[in-house]
Amino acid sequence: MQRELAAAEQRGDGHRQAELLAHYETIGGYTARARAGRLLHGLGFSSAQEEEPVRNFSGGWRMRLNLAQALMCRSDLLLLDEPTNHLDLDAVLWLEQWLRDYPGTLLLISHDRDFLDATVHHIVHIERQGARLYAGNYSDFELLRAERLAQQQSAYDRQQREISHIRSYVDRFRAKATKARQAQSRLKALARLELIAPAHVDSPFHFEFRAPEKVPTPLLRLEQVGAGYGDRAILANVGLALNPGDRIGLVGRNGAGKSTLIKLLAGDLAPTGGEYYRAQDLRTGYFAQHQLEQLRADDTPLNHLQRLDPRAREQELRDFLGGFGFGGPQADAVVGPFSGGEKARLVLALLVYQRPNLLLLDEPTNHLDLEMRHALTLALQEFEGAMVVVSHDRHLLRSVTDRLLLVADGRAEPFEGDLDDYRRWLDERRSAENAGDGAADPAEHSAAARKERRRLEAEQRQRLQPLRKELQRLETDLDRINTEKTALQERLADPVLYEAAAREQLKDLLLQQAHLDRKLSETEERWLTLGEELEALQQE
Secondary structure, three states, X not given: OHHHHHHHHHHOXXXXXXXXXXXXXXXXXXXXXXXXXXXXXXXXXXXXXXXXXXXXXXXXXXXXXXXXXXXXXXXXXXXXXXXXXXXOHHHHHHHHHHXXXXXXXXXXXXXXXXXXXXXXXXXXXXXXXXXXXXXXXHHHHHHHHHHHHHOOHHHHHHHHHHHHHHHHHHHHHXXXXXXXXXHHHHHHHHHHHHHHHHHHOOOOOOXXXXXXXXXXXXXXXXXXXXXXXXXXXXXXXXXXXXXXXXXXXXXXXXXXXXXXXXXXXXXXXXOOEEEEEEOOOOOEEXXXXXXXXXXXXXXXXXXXXXXXXXXXXXXXXXXXXHOOOOOHHHHHOOOOOXXXXXXXXXXXXXHHHOOOOEEEEEOOOOOOOHHHHHHHHHHHHHOXXXXXXXXXXXXXXXXXXXXXXXXXXXXXXXXXXXXXXXXXXXXXXXXXXXXXXXXXXXXXXXXXXXXXXXXXXXXXHXXXXXXXXXXXXXXXXXXXXXXXXXXXXXXXXXXXXXXXXXXXXXXXXXXXXXXXXXXXXXXXXXXXXXXXXXXXXXXX
């Protein structure tokens, strides 16, 4: 349009210029540059990058540019195939909101269940050369499919084993929970995982992390550590101790230094200052996207595993690879033609086989489908070592991490909140940036103001104390109920109870079990409600 306008102007064709200018305004030509800038900013590009040649960008950033082009076009039908694969969490949250506002028809392929839940209201499930349409978002689909599968007896039996496995983990987590707010968020995620497990009973992926040979404490400790590249400092004064059982998720805006911190922990990046302590028996399992390209293209999955353990029996290695979807002929296929998802699965398989006691995962779910993500989530829940995760997959973060570390402004510090709080933090940060910092009011820092703040904080502590005591009492009750339930289940496992002579005794025990289940449900509900009340008061 701009070229046609220029040509009409050169010809001195005023009538054509008027037509083109009217059309240009109709299609939003005057706002196009601003719209493009907003799209690029939302997808993580800085203002300076907007004018750089495309050849300067890596493949991942070029994928973002392709996505920006698709969003820039005015369309009635938008087709997106794995749009979040090369995005960080901030960009995923932005894209999610953009798609919710999109007025046309959206057809989307994605393996990010939270992203699907927020953007779609129908699911087409393709399997066995057929397609079935389900109404609702992805969570609705999983429940509907689980109900259909539960009608098959063999699938039902496997469902129950899966649910029992997850439930035991939920119970163990609750027993160890020390922070009500974090425990509440985690329990909700695990409760949802328990519900969706039946939808994945026919998954081809099943694996687990073998127990590490040694788990020293601490595994890793950083004190006042800095990191960067050449003369460019990225992080400063980082203090972090990693002990067995730690589950940490890293959050922060694009470019803040999350991957830099992971590389520092992995030993791929030398610290620029401070004290860096690694346990003698530390064994790190590090997953990052660049490792996919380090696989030997002319070797097979079996060859890769045999190099790690030349003395292992071939059948054992084949059985292990089968849990990652490399069964039969695929274990003997050369890696070169593998898809990104297959290479990611193989890198994970090699990592798992080495029995690490520290896991460092930088976007581990890129290229993985939903079944593999589900299997990875279950395996990570049982991992006995320490774990640090960077991921834009919120379901994974909610399900496997206990606490968040915010990387921002050159620091890495604990974030007191969950992923919903982080979204609010992002919104507030963007609003502050858009509005400008402004000058601080000197009155806010006066002695009188500080005294008033201390008084209000003391009042807040007094209001919170009864809630905290009640939460502690409920946690004690939950432990007691679970102990009674375990003892009752052991009694119900006695075969003698199921003989005709013990019918009345069995009936009494089953009534006790129903009573305990109801009491457990009521106590859990009260515990969660109280946790929400405490959280709301803390935010005032």
